[in-house]
Amino acid sequence: MFAACPAPMQPHAQAARFKTLARECGFDLVGIAEAAAPSALERHFPAWIAAGHAADMDYLAKRAHERADVRNAFPFARSVVCLGVQYDADAPYSTAAEARDGGWISRYAWGDDYHVVVKKRAEALRRLMHEAAGDFESRVFVDTGPVTERAYAAAAGLGAWGKNTCLLHPEHGSWFFLAVVVTDLELPPDAPLADMCGSCTACLEACPTQAFVAPYVLDARRCISYLTIETRWTVAEALREGMGRHVFGCDVCQDVCPWNRRRRHRGGERFAPRPGLVAPDLAQLAAMDEDEFRRRFRQSPVRRAKRRGLLRNVAIAIGNAGDERHRAALLALCADEDPVVREHAEWARERFTARLGAEPGR
Numbered sequence: 001m002f003a004a005c006p007a008p009m010q011p012h013a014q015a016a017r018f019k020t021l022a023r024e025c026g027f028d029l030v031g032i033a034e035a036a037a038p039s040a041l042e043r044h045f046p047a048w049i050a051a052g053h054a055a056d057m058d059y060l061a062k063r064a065h066e067r068a069d070v071r072n073a074f075p076f077a078r079s080v081v082c083l084g085v086q087y088d089a090d091a092p093y094s095t096a097a098e099a100r101d102g103g104w105i106s107r108y109a110w111g112d113d114y115h116v117v118v119k120k121r122a123e124a125l126r127r128l129m130h131e132a133a134g135d136f137e138s139r140v141f142v143d144t145g146p147v148t149e150r151a152y153a154a155a156a157g158l159g160a161w162g163k164n165t166c167l168l169h170p171e172h173g174s175w176f177f178l179a180v181v182v183t184d185l186e187l188p189p190d191a192p193l194a195d196m197c198g199s200c201t202a203c204l205e206a207c208p209t210q211a212f213v214a215p216y217v218l219d220a221r222r223c224i225s226y227l228t229i230e231t232r233w234t235v236a237e238a239l240r241e242g243m244g245r246h247v248f249g250c251d252v253c254q255d256v257c258p259w260n261r262r263r264r265h266r267g268g269e270r271f272a273p274r275p276g277l278v279a280p281d282l283a284q285l286a287a288m289d290e291d292e293f294r295r296r297f298r299q300s301p302v303r304r305a306k307r308r309g310l311l312r313n314v315a316i317a318i319g320n321a322g323d324e325r326h327r328a329a330l331l332a333l334c335a336d337e338d339p340v341v342r343e344h345a346e347w348a349r350e351r352f353t354a355r356l357g358a359e360p361g362r
């Protein structure tokens, strides 16, 4: 609660003021949804959890009841102010397919950690909202709270559901982060956007690991983003080849989307690529010790994978690349102190030998 006593405002005036403030705080998109579960959330979320599509992301399954309707987590909730921030950046390569020699770090992770950057803006907005409207309940979330952000943002008109499950905006494509301010204020909701996919199925066909069980339904167990970022342990052998050179996240189902080719906006400097993060050299990544990992990925989303996860992914990428220049790096990974890294490096060594002959290190 914030203590302040400005003159009372009508809900429409309040909503208009909040939207102006959101833009002043650096948000590219803003809209309002009712707190009651949007129909897509009500219809599809419980089934998605029940089907096991959340893999071992226990934070989704354990709090499924709360995520199914924001009022279950926050009984005070009446409206959700939904916010979007564009993060696209100009870079020497715009797709993983173009960057043939390096590994691939997803473009959302080229710059500073959005959890920090976007949360700071959302907190600033919340403060201004309270200065404008006085005492009310509010909570801010960027990714980490028990709120299914896309469902509310879709209801608030920030974007239309893409068949790849990302939200699409006519000018921003799908390269935008979301944040929400959950509040007890009754604000007039915005209207959702109309479907933008039509008969297109490019993303469904392009997915390297066939992670879509149907349009709009992703099985995280097969998604490279999940496999490279979320899972801490062994990656199933059957999925390793499809991971190609991805070492952190995956952009394939967004790179192929026609709405991302015609986008006109770019993210701010906080999301501009840090040196060495666009198509990084796999041998250099493989050589990182714990200190170097921490130094290189300070305040970067990549920290989430930890050194173990990243080097495991690098081992898989080297196995898939079959590039003579990675021979020494692969050898070093086979002797890594971490058993998970070693196991994946041994798998890579077998593939490497099958393609290039003469086993590295033997």
Ligand code: B12
Residues within 6 Å of the ligand: 040, 041, 044, 045, 048, 057, 060, 106, 107, 108, 142, 143, 144, 145, 147, 148, 149, 150, 151, 161, 164, 165, 166, 167, 168, 174, 175, 176, 177, 178, 179, 215, 216, 217, 218, 220, 223, 225, 226, 230, 248, 249, 250, 251, 253
């Ligand atoms: C768990 C999670 C993941 C998981 C699961 C992704 C998934 N598709 O569910 C993994 C690790 C795989 C992942 C990957 C990515 N993620 Co993620 N992720 C989340 C998180 C934390 C929860 C998502 C969730 O609840 N999923 C459960 C499913 C059921 O929910 P859903 O996607 O909303 O599914 C809806 C649709 O399927 C729809 N639906 C189902 N059937 C049908 C049928 C029709 C006709 C219609 C219209 C709709 C519909 O209803 C469902 C329920 O709302 C959110 C943040 C948050 N707190 O919400 C970020 C979030 C969704 N992720 C985000 C990003 C950026 C990514 C990646 C791009 C990162 C990357 N480059 O690697 C990829 C994209 C992969 C993809 N194609 O989705 C952004 C998305 C922004 C956007 N513009 O859409 C979010 C919002 C984070 C943020 N705050 O910005 N993510």
Ligand code: SF4
Residues within 6 Å of the ligand: 164, 206, 207, 208, 209, 210, 211, 212, 218, 222, 223, 224, 225, 250, 251, 252, 253, 254
């Ligand atoms: S992020 Fe990659 S692996 Fe995941 S659904 Fe999209 S294309 Fe498939």
Ligand code: SF4
Residues within 6 Å of the ligand: 162, 163, 164, 165, 168, 196, 197, 198, 200, 201, 202, 203, 204, 253, 256, 257, 258, 259
């Ligand atoms: S690639 Fe096509 S089907 Fe997939 S999200 Fe984009 S427009 Fe929709």
